[in-house]
Amino acid sequence: MAATTYLEAGTIRETRPLDTLRFSLLVRITHWLNTISFVALVVSGFGILLAHPRFYWGETGGLGTPSIFDLPLPFMLGGPSGWGRYMHFQAAWLCVLTGLLYAISGLMSQHFRKNLWPAKGQLSWKSLRGEIWNRLRFEKPAAEEAYSYSLLQRLSYLAVVFFLFPLMIWTGMAMSPAVTSVFPFFVRSSGGYETARTIHFFAANLLVLFVLVHVAMVCLAGFVQRTRAMITGRVSGGRVRP
Amino acid sequence: MSGNVSRRKLITTGLTAAAGVAGLGVAAKIADHYGLIPPDWGGIWGPGETLTYATQRLLMANGSLAREFNRSEVSKVVPVSGPQPKTDPYQRLLAGGFADWRLAIDGLVARPSTFSLDEIKRMPAKSQITHQACEEGWSFIAEWTGVPLSYVMNLVGVSEKAKFVVFYPFDASWDSLDLPDAYHAQTFLAYNLNGKDLPADHGAPLRVRVARQLGYKSVKYLHRLTLVDSLKNVGDGRGSASPSYGYSWYAGI
Numbered sequence: 001m002a003a004t005t006y007l008e009a010g011t012i013r014e015t016r017p018l019d020t021l022r023f024s025l026l027v028r029i030t031h032w033l034n035t036i037s038f039v040a041l042v043v044s045g046f047g048i049l050l051a052h053p054r055f056y057w058g059e060t061g062g063l064g065t066p067s068i069f070d071l072p073l074p075f076m077l078g079g080p081s082g083w084g085r086y087m088h089f090q091a092a093w094l095c096v097l098t099g100l101l102y103a104i105s106g107l108m109s110q111h112f113r114k115n116l117w118p119a120k121g122q123l124s125w126k127s128l129r130g131e132i133w134n135r136l137r138f139e140k141p142a143a144e145e146a147y148s149y150s151l152l153q154r155l156s157y158l159a160v161v162f163f164l165f166p167l168m169i170w171t172g173m174a175m176s177p178a179v180t181s182v183f184p185f186f187v188r189s190s191g192g193y194e195t196a197r198t199i200h201f202f203a204a205n206l207l208v209l210f211v212l213v214h215v216a217m218v219c220l221a222g223f224v225q226r227t228r229a230m231i232t233g234r235v236s237g238g239r240v241r242p
Numbered sequence: 243m244s245g246n247v248s249r250r251k252l253i254t255t256g257l258t259a260a261a262g263v264a265g266l267g268v269a270a271k272i273a274d275h276y277g278l279i280p281p282d283w284g285g286i287w288g289p290g291e292t293l294t295y296a297t298q299r300l301l302m303a304n305g306s307l308a309r310e311f312n313r314s315e316v317s318k319v320v321p322v323s324g325p326q327p328k329t330d331p332y333q334r335l336l337a338g339g340f341a342d343w344r345l346a347i348d349g350l351v352a353r354p355s356t357f358s359l360d361e362i363k364r365m366p367a368k369s370q371i372t373h374q375a376c377e378e379g380w381s382f383i384a385e386w387t388g389v390p391l392s393y394v395m396n397l398v399g400v401s402e403k404a405k406f407v408v409f410y411p412f413d414a415s416w417d418s419l420d421l422p423d424a425y426h427a428q429t430f431l432a433y434n435l436n437g438k439d440l441p442a443d444h445g446a447p448l449r450v451r452v453a454r455q456l457g458y459k460s461v462k463y464l465h466r467l468t469l470v471d472s473l474k475n476v477g478d479g480r481g482s483a484s485p486s487y488g489y490s491w492y493a494g495i
Contacts, residue, residue, distance in 0.1 A: 052379035059311075059373060062380030064319040081378060082488025083287075089495065090290025177375060178298045178494025181306040181454045193373060193381055 021233045022147060027111065028233055030102040033094060038211065040091035045204055047084025050076040055201060056194035068198065092172065099165060106161075115149060116158055122151045141221050146235050156210060164207050171200040277405065277420055281473040281481030282491045295492045299422065302494075308428055308453035311371045316436060317382035322443040324413070327463060332412040340447040345431075349408070349468035352399030359447050363433060365389040365397075370428055376457040377489065386451045388432035392425045395469075403471045406481070409450055410466040417461045417482035418473055418491075419452065428453035431464070456493035458484060 023031075053071040054061070061067060106112045131152045134141075141150065149157065173179045174187040174196035190196035218226045229235050273279050278296035282288070326332065335343045340359050348354040367387055375381040395407070400421075408418040423429060430451040433440050440446040445462025452459045473481045481491035 048379070051377070054380075056380075059315070060317045060381045060383055062317075062319060062321040062376075062382060064321060065317070077378070078487060085377065085495075086287035086291065086488070086490055089294055089490075090287055093290050093293050175375070176495045177308060177373070177456065178302060178454045181308045182301050184309055187309070193375060197379060 022229050022235045023233045024109070024111070025233065026102070026105050026109075028230055030098050031230055033098040034102070037091045037095035037098060038207070040087055041095060042204070042208060044080075044084040044087035044091060047080030048088060049201070050074070050084075051081035055198045057192070057198060058194055059192035061194045096169065103161070112158075112161075116154050116161070118151055118154050119148075122154070127151055128155075135217075138220060141217070146221070146226070146229070156213075160207065160210055164203055164210070167203045168200060168207070171196040171203065175200065277422070280490075280492045281418075281479065282485045287490075291490055291492065294495070298492075298494045299420075302422070302454065305422075305426060306454070308372050311373065311383050313371060313385065315383050316371060316385055320382050320384055320435065320444065321376075321380060323376055323378075323457065324415070324462075326442040326446075327412045329412065332463060336442055336446065343447055343465070345448060345464060346466040347394065347398050347469075348466070349470055350401035350404040351395075351469050352401065353397075355398050357394075359433065362389055362394075362431065362448065365393060368430065370430070370451075370453065372428065372451075372453045374453075374457045374460065377493065385436050386430055386432040387434035387437075388430035388448075388451065390427065391429045391431055391450065392427075394431060394467075395424065400469055404469040405471050406469070406473055408468040408470055408473070408476055409461040409464055410468070411461050412463040412465060415458070415461060415483050416477060417459060417484065418470075418476065419450075419459070423452060423454065426452075426454065452493075454494055456495060458489065459493040 049071075050073060052075065053073040054063075054067040055069055055071075056062075056065070057068050106116075128151055131150060135152065145153075170186060171190055173183065174190040175193060176186075180187045187193055187196060190199060225235070270279065273292075273296060276299075278292075278299050280291055280295040283292045326336070343359055344356040345362065346354075346356045366389065368390055369385055369387045371383060371385045373381060373383050391407070404421065406418045406420055407424045408416065410416050419429070428451075431448055432445075432451045433448050435441065435444055440449065445460075445464075448464045449462040450460055450464065468476075470476060473479060477483065478486060480486070484493075485491055
């Protein structure tokens with residue numbers, strides 16, 4: 001250790017093999033655990049929704065009171081909303097515990113600052129516009145993007161990790177009569193029980209939209225190669241970075 | 243040499259796993275002793291259900307109160323979930339204005355008793371304006387008047403061995419509460435909704451009102467309460483009729 005202290009950190013990095021880990025073990029494990037929990041949450045959330053596919057604003061609402069919108073779905077009593085509920089909360093535990101692990105380790109390892117926070121010179125309207133335009137034309141991402149996140153990726157991942165997921169948990173807590181007896185601020189700050197339910201629904205839709213775009217981008221960039229990278233941690237099976 | 247190492251590794255791993263299993267077993271015993279294991283802890287949904295129940299029991303250990311509202315916030319519409327039983331004993335009692343109806347309390351109590359509706363109405367009454375959400379997603383705010391369940395339980399003298407109170411209604415939706423929720427300040431035996439006698443479809447003559455759980459826990463059409471030390475031998479052993487329909491026993495969510 002003492003012998004290397006006079007070396008610049010950068011010098012050491014330069015001499016390391018180029019085929020370094022793209023995704024840390026922790027990011028990979030939490031990614032797949034979160035995949036499982038997210039699929040279970042969406043399926044069960046839809047099951048619960050089928051019991052009453054109507055939405056309200058404020059504290060209360062039900063049949064016989066005005067709704068803000070009705071989904072064109074049947075009212076299904078029993079069945080999906082029962083097992084859906086058991087599944088939803090079990091998956092929510094997996095999701096929250098995985099999320100905590102990811103967030104704490106991401107802060108400690110500076111994953112968020114180094115890999116997700118927009119890199120120097122990356123954040124400008126011009127580059128953002130250019131990137132959005134490339135995405136809209138289904139332009140294949142630059143080869144460089146296999147090794148580092150693009151600006152659009154960074155911004156959307158940050159929004160998902162630090163806004164949408166916390167919002168889902170917050171509005172979820174707001175719907176628990178037991179939790180709000182201890183922490184009433186969850187429901188008060190949400191603007192009421194039914195508002196929390198409506199926000200929960202919209203935020204879930206945004207998350208589903210994110211996943212659809214995410215999977216579409218993975219397919220565009222090369223589904224097998226990118227999925228293998230998220231499993232093994234390495235890009236293109238150990239080939240040297242171009 | 244390497245064979246030794248891998249054998250040692252194997253033994254260490256085995257011992258660690260055995261210790262882990264034993265540790266889990268001890269943890270489960272302790273958790274059960276402190277009432278942190280729900281009766282429907284088995285099956286594939288058991289882990290999530292147990293985590294939720296145990297966490298919330300610890301969080302709410304100080305008897306936290308559900309939010310209460312002003313009279314101006316009371317909902318104009320109180321939806322009905324599940325109509326009154328059409329069966330004979332209930333319909334006959336309803337037709338007679340519940341004059342012959344009695345609430346029986348038995349099981350692990352010092353003085354098994356029955357009470358008429360008039361006797362219950364003469365007990366010290368309390369009111370609360372609380373929010374009730376159905377598991378389906380709809381909700382309302384209403385004013386409930388009744389006698390705190392804790393008052394009735396103290397009247398009959400609940401044994402120290404008791405851990406749950408079982409509710410028997412005239413319909414099939416029997417259920418049970420743990421004692422922390424049964425003794426909770428907002429758990430009522432309610433006979434009055436928004437200033438009027440409880441309408442038949444809302445659970446006349448008497449229903450329980452559990453403010454910190456979803457609506458299906460507030461059992462309607464009561465006729466008997468039983469104090470028990472375990473739910474294993476009650477019904478199918480999962481604490482209420484709900485798990486057999488796919489719904490969890492604990493509805494604090």
